[in-house]
Amino acid sequence: MRRCGLAMNKLYIMKKALWVEPSPNDPDALAALKAEFPGRSARRMTRLGMQMSHVLRGMSLSEESSLVYATRFSETQTIEKFLGSFPFPSPQAFQTSIHPGGVEQFLIQNKQSIREFFPLAGGTDLLFRALQTAMLCRGSRIIICGGEETGTWLQEAGASSESNYAWALELTGAAKASENVLGRLTWIELAGAEGASELLPDFFTALQNSKPYRYRSAEGSELELNWSE
Amino acid sequence: MVFIQHAACCTALGDAHESAESLRAGRVALQLSDVPDLENEEPLPLAYISGEASGNRPKWMPYLQQLAEALPDAPWGTARFPIYLTSSNYGIDQLYAFSKARDPKHLEWATPHAVTAQLRAAFGWGPQITVLSHACVTGQLGLILAERAILEGQAEAALVFSFDFLSPFVIGGFNALKILNGQMPAPYRDGEVGAIGLGEGAGAIVLSASPTEFKINKQALFNEMFHFTSNAPDGSGFDRVLEACLPAGECPKLWVKGHGTGTLEAGKLEARAIEARLKDAPLVSWKGSIGHTLGSCAVVELAIAVESLKAGTAPGNVGGTGPYFTKSIQPDAFSLAPYDGALLLSNAFGGAHAAMWISYE
Numbered sequence: 404m405r406r407c408g409l410a411m412n413k414l415y416i417m418k419k420a421l422w423v424e425p426s427p428n429d430p431d432a433l434a435a436l437k438a439e440f441p442g443r444s445a446r447r448m449t450r451l452g453m454q455m456s457h458v459l460r461g462m463s464l465s466e467e468s469s470l471v472y473a474t475r476f477s478e479t480q481t482i483e484k485f486l487g488s489f490p491f492p493s494p495q496a497f498q499t500s501i502h503p504g505g506v507e508q509f510l511i512q513n514k515q516s517i518r519e520f521f522p523l524a525g526g527t528d529l530l531f532r533a534l535q536t537a538m539l540c541r542g543s544r545i546i547i548c549g550g551e552e553t554g555t556w557l558q559e560a561g562a563s564s565e566s567n568y569a570w571a572l573e574l575t576g577a578a579k580a581s582e583n584v585l586g587r588l589t590w591i592e593l594a595g596a597e598g599a600s601e602l603l604p605d606f607f608t609a610l611q612n613s614k615p616y617r618y619r620s621a622e623g624s625e626l627e628l629n630w631s632e
Numbered sequence: 633m634v635f636i637q638h639a640a641c642c643t644a645l646g647d648a649h650e651s652a653e654s655l656r657a658g659r660v661a662l663q664l665s666d667v668p669d670l671e672n673e674e675p676l677p678l679a680y681i682s683g684e685a686s687g688n689r690p691k692w693m694p695y696l697q698q699l700a701e702a703l704p705d706a707p708w709g710t711a712r713f714p715i716y717l718t719s720s721n722y723g724i725d726q727l728y729a730f731s732k733a734r735d736p737k738h739l740e741w742a743t744p745h746a747v748t749a750q751l752r753a754a755f756g757w758g759p760q761i762t763v764l765s766h767a768c769v770t771g772q773l774g775l776i777l778a779e780r781a782i783l784e785g786q787a788e789a790a791l792v793f794s795f796d797f798l799s800p801f802v803i804g805g806f807n808a809l810k811i812l813n814g815q816m817p818a819p820y821r822d823g824e825v826g827a828i829g830l831g832e833g834a835g836a837i838v839l840s841a842s843p844t845e846f847k848i849n850k851q852a853l854f855n856e857m858f859h860f861t862s863n864a865p866d867g868s869g870f871d872r873v874l875e876a877c878l879p880a881g882e883c884p885k886l887w888v889k890g891h892g893t894g895t896l897e898a899g900k901l902e903a904r905a906i907e908a909r910l911k912d913a914p915l916v917s918w919k920g921s922i923g924h925t926l927g928s929c930a931v932v933e934l935a936i937a938v939e940s941l942k943a944g945t946a947p948g949n950v951g952g953t954g955p956y957f958t959k960s961i962q963p964d965a966f967s968l969a970p971y972d973g974a975l976l977l978s979n980a981f982g983g984a985h986a987a988m989w990i991s992y993e
Contacts (some may be wrong), residue, residue: 475745486731489804490671497805498860498981502720503767510857516869518876519782520771520855520984524722526745526761534760536855539780592711592760599734620946 412538414437414545418573420458421526421611427566444512445564451552452508459509460575462546469519469542470506471529472549473533474483475526477502479497479554479563504549527599530606531592531624537574545574549603570610586613587628593621602626634779636846636990637789641835641935642695643922644679648835649717651922652939655890656965660858660921662816662829662951663799665806669800674814675977676807677829678798679923688737690726692797692832693754698838699806700755702833705837707790708756716774716786717763718794718972720927724745725799730975751793768854769892769978770794771835772986776851795809795834802841802926803830810859817894817924818952819917820903820961826896829951831923835931845993846938853978856983863901870905871872873985875986876973878909880988886910886989887946887962887971889937889977898979910975912964920951930978930986941992944968 413491424432436453445621451474464470478500485496499508503522514578521536523529529549537545548571551564558565578584604616609628610618616628644661645651654661664675685690706713721740732737744763748815751757762772771794778790790929796802806812806828815827839848854876856869863869878884888910890902894917906915918933919925926965940946949956956963973991980986 413966454768476743485805488729489800490669492670492804492808494805494808494810497808500768500805501981504860506856507860510855511860511982514857516857516983517855519853520766521764521777522766523763524736524744525761526748528759536762536777539777539784539786541780560736560739562727562730562739 407590407612409593411589412534413587414537414574414576415576415578415584416532416572416588417575417582419464419585419610420461420571422454422457422569423611424567425503444573448508449481449505450553450567451550452507454552454567455505455514455548455552456509457507458548458571459570462571463544464517464546465513466516466518467543468517469540469545470517470521471536471540471545471547472503472506472522473531474505474549474551475524475529476551476563477524477551478504479557483554483557497516504597506548530603531590531626535592547572552599567609569609580582584631586628588626589624594595634841634848635783635844636652636837636848636938637840637842637844638838639935639938639969640699640702640838641932642681642699642926643714643833643932644685644831645922648935648939650946652936652943655918655921655936655944655950660948660951661831662921662923664814667803669689670804670807676803676812676814677816677827677923678803678807679829679839680798686744689742690723691740692795692834693954696751696753696795699834701789701972702837703836705780707758708791709752709760711760712788714781715757715761715793716778717748717761718770718771718774718792718927718931719796720765721796721799721802722765722972724801727890728799728801739969744945765927766984767936767980768926768929768986769980769986770927772851772978772988775930775988776853776935777838779848781966782839790839792931794839794928796926796928796986797832798830806830811895816951817920819892819894819949820899820915820956821952822955822957826894826899828893828895828981829919829923833922833925835928835935837931837934846915846941847991849989849991850877851988854985861981863898867901869983870901871986874905874909877987879988883910884973885971886913886973886975887968888913888915888975888977889933890915891977893919900957901959902977906957907960913960914966914984915960916949916962918950920948920949930976934988935964937976941968941974974985
């Protein structure tokens with residue numbers, strides 16, 4: 404299907420995983436998340452790293468998969484900690500503040516090598532950019548994931564997320580009839596999704612509730628999320 | 633097939649032409665410098681591009697402006713002319729400044745999306761911009777996606793725009809890891825102490841399907857995920873990316889611009905993997921002069937490689953002297969006449985490997 408010369412893109416959702424916080428900075432949710440990691444390993448992880456690990460654990464990651472990671476602010480809490488450590492900068496905080504540490508914490512802990520890994524940063528159109536990147540991946544399965552963590556003074560300055568969350572979808576361009584397809588994502592990207600601050604939060608809510616979702620930007624971009632019966 | 637239409641950069645040695653020329657002459661841009669924000673006992677090897685902040689604009693903006701003004705005329709940032717913006721640090725210098733002074737003017741440049749918005753406003757780019765950040769292989773990720781967007785017919789031409797500038801955040805971080813220390817880097821030198829130098833760099837590469845004398849044969853990625861800051865000790869990550877990028881069973885006549893930062897273990901593994909796969913290929917690194925320009929290094933060094941190809945002579949392995957890990961290290965500038973292609977490599981934390989094989993008429 405084409406409109407204005409641009410193709411309708413389509414990817415099938417084979418798996419989804421979410422990490423949802425019942426209320427902002429809920430201590431019980433954080434304790435439960437930490438308990439998922441053996442021994443003292445959670446102490447060396449960032450909050451976002453634990454969240455991303457939670458959602459990636461169930462994905463069919465292999466060396467032949469392609470992984471696309473989308474986050475606007477990445478390891479906010481560790482960046483705050485690293486900045487606070489000057490004039491004696493902390494090596495540990497520097498190491499874990501580097502994008503894409505949130506996902507690398509999971510991959511390295513599991514010694515999971517992977518051929519294609521495309522970590523994205525960016526603005527409110529990040530979901531479109533991640534999907535467009537997924538269309539250029541060559542892996543046997545495509546895993547697209549994202550997440551954010553809150554900050555303290557960076558959050559007050561508007562330079563971090565206001566909530567903690569993570570999501571991951573396992574996608575394929577061509578699902579076999581025998582496969583259990585959860586849903587599908589279709590989109591037309593004409594220009595982008597400038598200023599669409601509600602796009603990612605609303606998309607996450609739709610994933611959470613397995614509800615259909617449709618987004619149309621003023622510039623003409625469209626995104627639809629539909630679920631199988 | 634995808635071809636390089638335009639390649640430009642700036643380093644502490646000047647533009648791509650000046651950088652290539654200075655590197656061929658063996659000039660070292662890195663200088664041991666004090667970093668006032670660090671309680672550090674020793675000066676560190678750093679290669680700055682000169683410049684002053686102006687109003688709310690960071691000091692590096694005029695260099696990006698120059699690169700943008702020199703681009704081929706096209707509606708950059710639209711669906712058929714996408715941009716891949718690549719950096720490992722974006723405006724982290726501004727975030728650092730905000731953390732010290734709490735002046736909101738720094739926030740206007742402090743995040744990747746804030747920098748993207750500033751560049752769009754300054755250069756009149758459209759919104760079709762993919763913002764990538766994967767430490768020191770970021771530039772190569774942009775080049776791979778740009779090539780694929782053209783091969784898939786999504787794009788007519790694609791721009792990979794890249795930059796990384798130094799700040800106490802970055803310098804302090806690498807110094808804390810001890811790999812940036814008071815030693816000048818000597819890539820591939822078989823010595824007692826390894827060291828990197830950090831440099832500032834920015835570059836712009838335009839790719840399209842229109843034939844030019846510089847053709848991209850293949851690009852490849854491999855992510856070991858063995859450790860955050862070190863490679864698998866058997867060197868398998870280096871082997872895997874070479875295996876994916878080069879034709880099986882063949883030994884093309886290539887010269888190699890390696891990643892070569894000056895760290896010992898990675899330098900040894902890289903040099904040995906290249907010698908094993910490409911027996912007679914000369915191996916060079918330029919980071920002993922211009923420093924490691926981090927996320928922009930693949931783009932910056934590609935622009936210098938293209939200038940070298942135009943001149944018919946490539947810079948040797950600049951910075952330090954032997955003994956080297958392998959005999960393939962080429963210390964002096966050398967003629968490119970015997971070679972029909974170049975292999976360009978970059979690596980990053982997490983054992984990320986990226987490779988690009990280009991050939992030329």
